Amino acid sequence: MRKQWKQIAEDIRGIHGANDFLPLHEPTFSETEVEYVSDCLRTGWVSSVGKYVDEFERRLAEYTGVRRAIAVVNGTAALHIALKVAGVQANEEVLMPALTFIATANAISYVQAIPHFIDVSEETLGIDPKKLEEHIREIGIIDKGQLINKVTGRVIRAVVPMHTFGHAVDLDPLIDICERYGLVLVEDAAESLGSYYKGKHTGGFGLVGALSFNGNKIMTTGGGGAILTNDEKLADYAKHITTTAKIPHRWEYRHDEIGYNYRMPNINAAIGCAQLEKMNHFIESKRLLTTRYQQLFKKIEGVQLLIEPSFGKSNYWLQTLLIDENTHARDSILDILNGEGVMARPIWTPLDQLTPYADCPKADLSVTNLLNNRVINIPSTPLQGEYHG
Template identity: 75%
Template sequence: MINQWKSIAQSIKDIHGNAPFTPLHEPTFSGKELEYVTDCIQSGWVSSVGKYVDDFEIKLAEYTGVERAVAVVNGTAALHIALKIAGLQANDEVFIPALTFIATANAVSYLQAVPHFIDVSERTMGIDPVKLEQYIQEIGEMRNSHLINKQTGRIIRAVVPMHTFGHPVDMDLLINVCERYNLILVEDAAESLGSYYKGKHTGGFGLVGALSFNGNKIMTTGGGGAILTNDVKLADYAKFLTTTAKMPHRWEYRHDEIGYNYRMPNINAALGCAQLEKMDTFVASKRRLTKQYEQLFEPVEGVQLFVEPPSGKSNYWLQTLLVDESKHSRDFVLDELNSEGVMARPIWTPLNELAPYSNCPKSDLSITNQLNKRVINIPSTPLKGGNKDQT
């Protein structure tokens, strides 16, 4: 077994260029990044206003197929404001997957609302709509058009699906659940720029969506995020709130509510404009990498490469292995790969197991607990080369 994983580690290195160390994910700069950033610096407009912010928002809305995009400083800020403008109130409960990055729960908590953890689907690693509805029937009841948690007496206001590693959640079923129980749908699409569900880009299904452009994402603005919506008034409100709620005036500083200094700097947007021009190449190279990994792991007993669901097209942000516990210890595999200079990591600790969220309400989390013991992410930087395969 040891020799097998040493051999696999070398094969992964070979795929990525055989460097002494292969990171989990690196940014790829192969376009006009330097040109645009230099132009931004020379213009003197490097902060929260400038032509690149406007261009980036317009091009991002076009790419994702929504009416408006509002660029902000990071994905957590995007989700925070998305939830706020969607109407989330203090003491509301919000259904979120237990298996997600902590930012999903943190954004809920910033508004003094309560994360309510839901199990995920083994097929998508995102919220399981079937289990969600069964759970709602067990713990919820409708009162005055609101879904009420009978156990806590609180309103369950919204549901936040997260498209894990770029793999789309089953949105048709989830939308049906939201409609039946009057739940606001806010998408955490932080990991899924370039991913589609039945031909429609993720982040555009709900009232509001949130993206991340952190340095490890499929494209980056260094640090950054964006709010997506088809509601123009909500987009205007999001831009107002993220610009410290400053009321328009030629010289006076007037603010009529508490705002946030969340706007994306122009210099970051310049980088984003160049990166967005290469998105088709990034996604195509990710998918070529998937095919190489499929060939590598197909003969390995007890190891399955996680692939997109039939209804979705994934950006394959992070390549994912599922190991059979009876044949491979997750931690053994992690130790072997990392010892050979191949960065690998487990999936996030389920949020209900973290100290800040250990007392939050939760459904049965049997699939979450199983996946927690089986998931390994392996190097996922887009392959260098042409743009030949976009299937």
């Protein structure tokens, strides 16, 4: 096994043309980012007001096909505000996958709601709609038009699907469930900029959605995120409360509610504008990398490269291996790859196993628990030398 995976590490390095340590995902920049950031520095507009913030929001809305995009400081802040403007209240439950980055649950906690963990599909690594409906039928009752968890007595307000590693969740049945049970759909699209479900960009199916532009995402603003919505009133409200809820005035400081200092700085938005111009290249390069990984792993027994579902087009943000459940080899493979200078990591620990969320309500998580020991992410930076813009 060690000899085989040392060779795989060498092959992965060869695909990326790497001579030194090969990270999981690096940002890709060109002179355009330097030009736009330099413009911010020359003009002095580096903070939360400036032309690049407005331009980035406009371009982002156009790219994702939604009416409005509100740029904020990071993806967690975006999801926090998305939940707030969607009407999630304190002591209500929010249905979400147990297999996701902790920020999804943290954002729910920020509005003082309670995460309620649902199992995932092996096809997408996101919420399994069939198991979600089975769980709702088991624990839910409708009372005065609201879905109630009959075990806890709390209102179940929303569903938050997360498009894991850029692979779209099967949204149509989730939308149907939300409509039948009176639930709000809030998309955690932090990882899926450039991904589509049946031809429509992710993040625009729910009442609101959230994106992330962290340094390791498919495109970055250094740090940053965005709220997506087709509801103009919600967009205006989101923009208002992410700007400390300050009432516009030429000189007075008046605030009409508790707000948040979440607005994206102009200098970050400048990087975002430049990065958005390269999105088509990033996607093409990611898909080329997928093809090369498919050729590499098709001959490796007990290993499967995760491929986009039939109903979606993935941005392939993080390339993902599924290890045969009978090999119990995940940690050994991680040890070999990282020892050979090829960064690899497991999927997140299921959130119900973490101390802050151990007492949250949950459904049967059998698939989540199996995947926890089977998933490995491998280097996913867009191939170098493919872009000269």
